[in-house]
Amino acid sequence: MSVQPGWYVDPADTETRRYWDGEGWLGAPIPVDATPPDGPPPPEPPPAPVAPAEPATSATRDAATAAPGWPPQQGPPPGYGPQQGPRPGYGPQQGPPPGYGPQPGHGPGWGPQAGPPGWGPQAGPPGWGPQAGHPGWPGRPPEPRPHGHRLAGYGRRLAARVIDFGLVFALNVVVNGWFVWRWAQEWAPYWQEVFRRAARGDTSAEGLPLPSEQSNSLLVAILLIATALWLAYEVPAMAAGGQTVGKRMMRIRAVPIAADQPLGFRRALSRWSTLGLPTLLWYCAGLGLVLQLVDALSPLFDHPLRMALHDKRAQTVVVEVPNRPDSAPSNDRNQPPGDTP
Numbered sequence: 001m002s003v004q005p006g007w008y009v010d011p012a013d014t015e016t017r018r019y020w021d022g023e024g025w026l027g028a029p030i031p032v033d034a035t036p037p038d039g040p041p042p043p044e045p046p047p048a049p050v051a052p053a054e055p056a057t058s059a060t061r062d063a064a065t066a067a068p069g070w071p072p073q074q075g076p077p078p079g080y081g082p083q084q085g086p087r088p089g090y091g092p093q094q095g096p097p098p099g100y101g102p103q104p105g106h107g108p109g110w111g112p113q114a115g116p117p118g119w120g121p122q123a124g125p126p127g128w129g130p131q132a133g134h135p136g137w138p139g140r141p142p143e144p145r146p147h148g149h150r151l152a153g154y155g156r157r158l159a160a161r162v163i164d165f166g167l168v169f170a171l172n173v174v175v176n177g178w179f180v181w182r183w184a185q186e187w188a189p190y191w192q193e194v195f196r197r198a199a200r201g202d203t204s205a206e207g208l209p210l211p212s213e214q215s216n217s218l219l220v221a222i223l224l225i226a227t228a229l230w231l232a233y234e235v236p237a238m239a240a241g242g243q244t245v246g247k248r249m250m251r252i253r254a255v256p257i258a259a260d261q262p263l264g265f266r267r268a269l270s271r272w273s274t275l276g277l278p279t280l281l282w283y284c285a286g287l288g289l290v291l292q293l294v295d296a297l298s299p300l301f302d303h304p305l306r307m308a309l310h311d312k313r314a315q316t317v318v319v320e321v322p323n324r325p326d327s328a329p330s331n332d333r334n335q336p337p338g339d340t341p
Helices: 061-063 152-177 176-200 214-241 247-251 265-283 287-301 307-315
Strands: 006-010 014-022 025-031 252-256 316-320
Touching: 152 176, 152 214, 152 247, 152 252, 152 287, 176 214, 214 265, 247 252, 265 287, 265 307, 287 307, 307 316
Parallel strands: none
Antiparallel strands: 006 014, 014 025, 252 316
16 A cells, blocks of 8 residues: 555655655645645646757858868868978878868767767766766655654564564463463374384374374464464554564554554554464464565665555554654654655
8 A cells, every 4th residue: 555645754854744645756845834736736838948059050161171170270281281391201292191181070989979989968977967867866765754753674674573472472371371381292292103113114193192182272373372462562552652562672663654643543552463363373374474474574665664564554654763762753743644655
């Protein structure tokens, strides 16, 4: 889901505001404190046509017959001309040596038409020129800064998620430990027999002791408890301040795209459910784990806001927290919601 069209603060110049059409900036910027018009800006008038310059009509005979690239006021090069007479070995019947004279012009590759190889306005150094621009500028837009904050990097987000998973795992050890131990006891005879047969080279599956029906109930209880613990750990903290313990340690937080404010319970629950509810599908051959892995990797392929699938559902972005708690983002303090894409 992309950012909705509208007037937003220009990330490249926070003193101005421009119109975002869903794919790029449109029209000229306006001052940030000016009231933007309804809808997109009017189209800019086309530039006035420029009349081509008329060719000079007072060209002399010498300028018309001179070699390309030689100014007419300089005349022939020193040592060549009728006033000095022919040089030894030259004569009127011979003319200039091959490759030198007014007919072919200067040496091969010289002149305003070609110039030395790789030089001139036609080519220029590779990757430079008004058509291509410097690599990364101006064809690549500057990185957005939602509400004046830098977007959180992938490394910080991954480290915060690992910290949170570690804390949730510790809660499961305390609350869910007995159910996990009982489930392991149900499967212990099966795996012990499999390992004994493997040591003897026996690969048959006949007569293996299967776990009782209670093992399935234990697995469902384990997944329900794990999901509930994750929800209780993450949703209230994200609703209040957009930060879990891991995000607080890595100095990042989640904020709505529309405004720099707390997520609220509904948005925090919507954000968590996309990543947390698939835990219940671990029972289905690990399908839930695959869905969670895809969600965790999705910010690597989203540009320019690096939104994961759970961010897209809740319309949130993850930004860095300023080093000083009292530092406020510039030019966004008094702006209405949705001022920055």
